[in-house]
Amino acid sequence: MDPIRFMLVFLISVVALVTTKANNTETDDVVWRERALQARQANQQAYEPNPHIILNHFNRHVHKAFEGYNSTRRGLSKHHSGPCEATNPIDQCWRCDPHWEKNRKKLADCVLGFGRHTTGGKAGKIYMVTDPSDNDLVNPKPGTLRHAVIQTEPLWIIFAHHMVIRLSQELIFTCNKTIDGRGAQIHITKGAGFMIQYVSNVIIHNIKIYDIKVGSGGLVRDSITHYGQRGQSDGDAVSVFGSSNIWLDHLSLSSCYDGLIDVVKGSTAVTISNCHFARHNDVLLFGASDSYSDDKIMQVTVAFNHFGKGLIQRMPRVRYGFVHIVNNDYTKWEMYAIGGSQGPTLLSQGNRFFAPDNRNAKEVTKREYTTESVWKNWVWKSEGDVLQNGAFFIQSGDPHHKFVHGPDYIPPKPGQFASTLSRHSGHLKCIPGLPCNNMSTPSRKRLMRDFKRLQHDPPAGISGAPQDNNIMLWNAVIFGTLLLSSPDDTPWDGGTFKLTLQFTEDYPNKPPTVRFVSRMFHPNIYADGSICLDILQNQWSPIYDVAAILTSIQSLLCDPNPNSPANSEAARMFSENKREYNRRVREIVEQSWTAD
Template sequence: MAIPLPFMLLLLFLAPSIISSSPIQDPELVVEEVHRSINNASARRNMGFLSCGSGNPIDDCWRCDPHWEKNRKRLADCAIGFGKHAIGGRDGKIYVVTDPGDHPVSPKPGTLRYGVIQEEPLWIVFKRDMVIKLKQELMMNSFKTIDGRGVSVHIAGGPCITIQYVSNIIIHGINIHDCKQGGNAYVRDSPSHYGWRTLSDGDGVSIFGGSHVWVDHCSLSNCRDGLIDAIHGSTAITISNNYMTHHNKVMLLGHSDTFTQDKNMQVTIAFNHFGEGLVQRMPRCRYGYFHVVNNDYTHWQMYAIGGSAAPTINSQGNRFLAPNDNTFKEVTKREDTPQSKWKNWNWRSNGDLMLNGAFFTPSGAGASSSYARASSLAAKSSSLVGSITASAGSLKCRKGSRC
């Protein structure tokens, strides 16, 4: 079988680190060593030259344009998966954040909060590098894009982003980390309304009853609760090209085993790099339909994909590198459920690459209708995952050149 060009480039790039004068090795061991080398953080970041023609349909849609800074809204036409119709602020004006300050009830013009609460569509960009330490949750209004390309923007050290009962949200190119609890305070969510907020969970991005949401090319780590959680009937969501590290409960999709409204939830998790220091929930699912496609799992301490309440999980073309600890080689975990029940849940692995002893425990009869509902895009070969996810996380884009 012919070796795909991106993988051949990876072999050439990494060759010095895997060639030695020792006797000829087992070919399978050589391949495993190549994959381990790819997972080296510095090597992955140096693969940015594959930003055009990478096989990543989102990136190939806009990153080859040297004038991306003048065509920012083109990004809204590049989404894939269940969240592909999230247009954010595409049909509105550009709003520029000039002030990293924050006031939960009376935000100043020029601050991030002032932009996200407006009623009209807005495409929100940033004048310069900044760290925004929010005093309370950032309550977003519908039809907003937060676009961090071209600068380094960190939302960190305080409460973070909440998408509650709103739709058409794009969050792109932001570093979100060290998020704390907020609440027991008044917070404004529109120009005409503010209300009392009880304690929040401390998520990086909390989607609560939201729809048509796309979180792309963000770097997320070390939050109090989840990095990205979607609950209470949220649906039509794509989580793509993100780089997630140093966190316990990474992603919760579905409120509880008794909240049956989440049966309509549909989430695509594509082209993400689940990296060092992660423990579990990549994602943890309930009830709905979940397409986990072409992600790179290079670290987990307990499990990668889990769930309860009979979700349909369609895992395709992912790369799973198991930890060296022999206790946690299994990719999957059914939470607090006897096999007599979970054996009927539709969980499928198709074309996944299992390394270092990783294994996926499938279940269910493989009902085609269930997997059709959970298939949001065509999967690429797992051999391409290294190049597809090489630039996961926030990008270092510069005006006048390809991103």
């Protein structure tokens, strides 16, 4: 190509590139302006002009849930081995259902507070994320998280297996999405965070987000019909920007470049619940600019969260708006817990504030860039809070101000219950087929492993699983057709024999109590169904798991020990009259067909 022609082609290419970029920018402005306008209208509709309705609704549910929780605790021993512990109304709505995986969308019925109308992707299909990569930002690969969140239809997004996802740039959501991390360990880390911008109706549930970095920006697809140039992202874990009806629940958040959660630009109808925050400076920012007065419609509920180790400030820090901070557990902030400017309304109810040892940081509250003559008129109220280790909360506003008047007023659950209500905050380890319970003791963790093994590699002729809401009490079945090492003419053939296994917190150091529920006739089975088996007594070892226990009992049926009888009649008959013994066993088998 001659030099003149080359230069001409080069100039045409440059002009085309510049024109294309200008057109993209212009298109981006139009698209985002339209989204901002639609979001502003949605935010206005989501705003609750009578917030006392939300306060009463929330507190009523907490009182009701706590009564139910206490009823399950009565009569239990010091080492609790009873039903699933769901200690607040949001968790009680879904967590103790062992079939949560088959009814995932029930979660959308559980939100309380200002975000209570959030349904996420409930109206849509299930989308399974199968690929943790994030390599193509303009044309995301199907099966990736980025491909899921840009779809126009409502989606309930779940994960095929454990994943560590490093987002190359911020993850931009469309409306009506749920990210549901239950059933897998989902880590969002070492890359960019979540951007919920100018949308509505989003749920993010049960994932870990930490070590989030600043995204450099670039071309990023934000819907199936549009992509555009994005600037540098802030490095927040989750940014809620000009959006409404947002619910963030059971997230574990720590160590991000900027904030953990930002709620800004006129966002409203937001609930942040059951989250665990740790190792961070600027934790929660609600309203980012003193000049943006549209944040006056901001309404946020912060409930049942645990503010843990290594936090410095902003839990939250608020501009304008109304924030209900209720039944949270605060542990040793370094500067202050709750701050604000521009006259926000803050109602702190039923929280526990445990101050740091630093005598200069005992105050819960901090009014920023404002004189007392101004902030004394802001409505900041503390009701039912527990203040420990020298913590103190400076209230302001009319001392006679009441958020709710008259006989309809429902007080909060007091702060001494905040630790209980937030006990299971953060990411949960949910296993299909079991209640989504935090298995915090060694025995419960071991039983979870036992259950996984039975699910993935069950011995022939055996099944077993915990009862609906109790990991410490199992139901099991041994099928006579598949007895180990049994001859073809075994009298147990065709039977279905039910057992229960009751574990204690001493398991696996001590064996469970095992009994047949089905009627049995066997030399080594007592009349009450309990079993005379050496591994359940003096030969027990912690190496035995549930599968080994059931396999040993399975073998015992066809290979009894008449010299150590639990049923002397069966032992004598087995030794002296095998034909009659077999007839009696066949009667038991036939009864098992019709037993409940």
